[in-house]
Amino acid sequence: xxxxxxxxxxxxxxxxxLSLSISTALSPVMVKxxxxxxxxxxxxxxxxxxxxxxxxxxxxxxxxIRRSQYLMKDPLIxxxxxxxxxxxxxxxxxxxxxxxxxxxxxxxxxxxFALPGGYIGIHxxxxxxxxxxxxxxxxxxxxxxxxxxxxLARRLEQQDKISIPTILGVLASVIAATQDPEAGIAGxxxxxxxxxxxxxxxxxxxxxxxxxxxxxxxxxxxxxVRAAADFFETMQQASRYTQxxxxxxxxxxxxxxxxAAARERAQLYPQVEHQNSLDYHLVKARIKxxxxxxxxxxxxxxxxxxxxxQQNSVEDRYLYAELLKSRGKxxxxxxxxxxxxxxxxxxxxxxxxxxxTHKANKTSxxxxxxxxxxxxxxxxxxxxxxxxxxxxxDNKQPEAAEKLLLRYVDVNRHNPNYLYILAEAQAQAGxxxxxxxxxxxxxxxxxxxRTAKKHFELALNGTSEDPYAQTRIQxxxxxxxxxxxxxxxxxxxxxxxxx
Numbered sequence: 001x002x003x004x005x006x007x008x009x010x011x012x013x014x015x016x017x018l019s020l021s022i023s024t025a026l027s028p029v030m031v032k033x034x035x036x037x038x039x040x041x042x043x044x045x046x047x048x049x050x051x052x053x054x055x056x057x058x059x060x061x062x063x064x065i066r067r068s069q070y071l072m073k074d075p076l077i078x079x080x081x082x083x084x085x086x087x088x089x090x091x092x093x094x095x096x097x098x099x100x101x102x103x104x105x106x107x108x109x110x111x112x113f114a115l116p117g118g119y120i121g122i123h124x125x126x127x128x129x130x131x132x133x134x135x136x137x138x139x140x141x142x143x144x145x146x147x148x149x150x151x152l153a154r155r156l157e158q159q160d161k162i163s164i165p166t167i168l169g170v171l172a173s174v175i176a177a178t179q180d181p182e183a184g185i186a187g188x189x190x191x192x193x194x195x196x197x198x199x200x201x202x203x204x205x206x207x208x209x210x211x212x213x214x215x216x217x218x219x220x221x222x223x224x225v226r227a228a229a230d231f232f233e234t235m236q237q238a239s240r241y242t243q244x245x246x247x248x249x250x251x252x253x254x255x256x257x258x259x260a261a262a263r264e265r266a267q268l269y270p271q272v273e274h275q276n277s278l279d280y281h282l283v284k285a286r287i288k289x290x291x292x293x294x295x296x297x298x299x300x301x302x303x304x305x306x307x308x309x310q311q312n313s314v315e316d317r318y319l320y321a322e323l324l325k326s327r328g329k330x331x332x333x334x335x336x337x338x339x340x341x342x343x344x345x346x347x348x349x350x351x352x353x354x355x356x357t358h359k360a361n362k363t364s365x366x367x368x369x370x371x372x373x374x375x376x377x378x379x380x381x382x383x384x385x386x387x388x389x390x391x392x393x394d395n396k397q398p399e400a401a402e403k404l405l406l407r408y409v410d411v412n413r414h415n416p417n418y419l420y421i422l423a424e425a426q427a428q429a430g431x432x433x434x435x436x437x438x439x440x441x442x443x444x445x446x447x448x449x450r451t452a453k454k455h456f457e458l459a460l461n462g463t464s465e466d467p468y469a470q471t472r473i474q475x476x477x478x479x480x481x482x483x484x485x486x487x488x489x490x491x492x493x494x495x496x497x498x499x
Contacts, residue, residue, distance in 0.1 A: 072106045081283075302323065348384055364391045371384060371387055393425060398428035399425075405422045434459070440452045443455065456476050
């Protein structure tokens with residue numbers, strides 16, 4: 001049964017409050033007194049914390065988000081938003097050297113946010129509301145600029161205006177709300193308002209700077225520089241007909257002057273008619289299929305259009321196939337997806353979806369030759385690696401799955417989907433110590449430190465053919481123990497401060 005909208009939004013708002021109320025409770029360094037003057041635009045913020053400390057805070061927050069039911073774990077959606085985001089990062093010299101990660105929150109409202117340490121979150125509703133890939137890229141670029149200009153660290157420089165217990169109260173409520181809405185929301189109401197009020201004065205300056213740098217990134221990455229103003233103008237127009245404007249206008253205050261400034265700035269760059277990628281349309285359809293999975297009216301409309309042989313866009317055809325698959329009508333879904341793949345035979349997203357559908361149809365062996373052929377052309381494709389490994393497992397070939405995944409495990413060590421299927425392959429292959437090590441890495445990403453520790457201990461006591469296994473596992477076990485000690489120390493400090 002679907003959760004009531006009000007309850008879902010309460011939990012989500014609590015989760016996203018992390019982007020506005022970052023607490024040094026996650027850092028061993030307490031907030032230092034700082035000048036009330038805003039640093040000059042572009043000036044590095046270092047009075048409050050170092051980049052390393054900022055990264056540590058972001059890592060801790062992200063472990064909580066990874067455990068939230070609202071984080072979209074779909075490998076195709078995740079991979080697309082990562083690739084789009086990193087295209088923008090590559091176009092910003094200030095972003096190089098930072099480890100950016102982009103993720104999607106499953107929520108129909110329109111918003112995006114940045115966390116310390118290069119974590120950029122975007123609502124699924126913003127993706128489906130965008131009218132072009134350039135519009136979507138403009139939002140991601142704007143959030144990347146918030147990170148490179150260290151706007152979150154600058155906000156912390158002003159948090160000496162509110163007490164440490166208040167900041168700790170915000171954090172405790174946020175983390176509780178990601179796990180249990182009833183436990184967290186009550187504590188959120190009073191403390192969140194105080195923390196947000198203390199940082200709102202910086203918003204306009206930060207937004208203007210992020211606009212300027214974001215448009216520069218858009219141009220350097222080959223997108224349409226007019227998209228930023230187009231998107232926000234669309235949002236502003238939409239808000240005229242509703243009692244409450246889109247969330248992105250609440251967290252990113254907008255004015256006519258700001259839109260005009262964005263249009264003027266765009267005229268300084270060459271105008272490019274950027275063509276939307278096929279993946280952009282397919283990802284939008286995939287998100288819509290999740291939202292519409294229980295909508296009989298939407299399915300009936302698509303079914304009617306398809307059966308009457310009306311002109312259907314690629315997006316609509318893919319959406320229809322996804323809805324068919326969710327209803328168990330895999331044969332018809334395969335027919336539509338096969339036709340699409342014949343038209344776009346180099347598209348990995350379509351091939352991954354074909355593999356998914358063959359698996360659901362219990363004909364997975366039929367797609368394996370095509371997967372292996374495409375993997376020879378692009379051996380590092382995470383989508384194809386995951387799809388092929390899953391088909392190997394489906395066909396009782398766990399050794400082949402493990403061998404394939406281990407080739408690229410180093411570049412995917414921060415990918416929970418990758419680690420999960422690798423652990424499954426190792427378990428089925430009877431490689432128990434290796435399975436425990438991989439499971440420990442997976443749980444470490446999710447922030448389940450105590451269970452990760454148990455798996456690393458089991459791996460350490462096992463026998464492995466890898467001569468470096470003992471040293472590597474011990475290092476990971478030491479890392480987990482260090483994190484556990486830090487959290488215990490911080491919890492004790494929090495109790496002392498608020499007591």
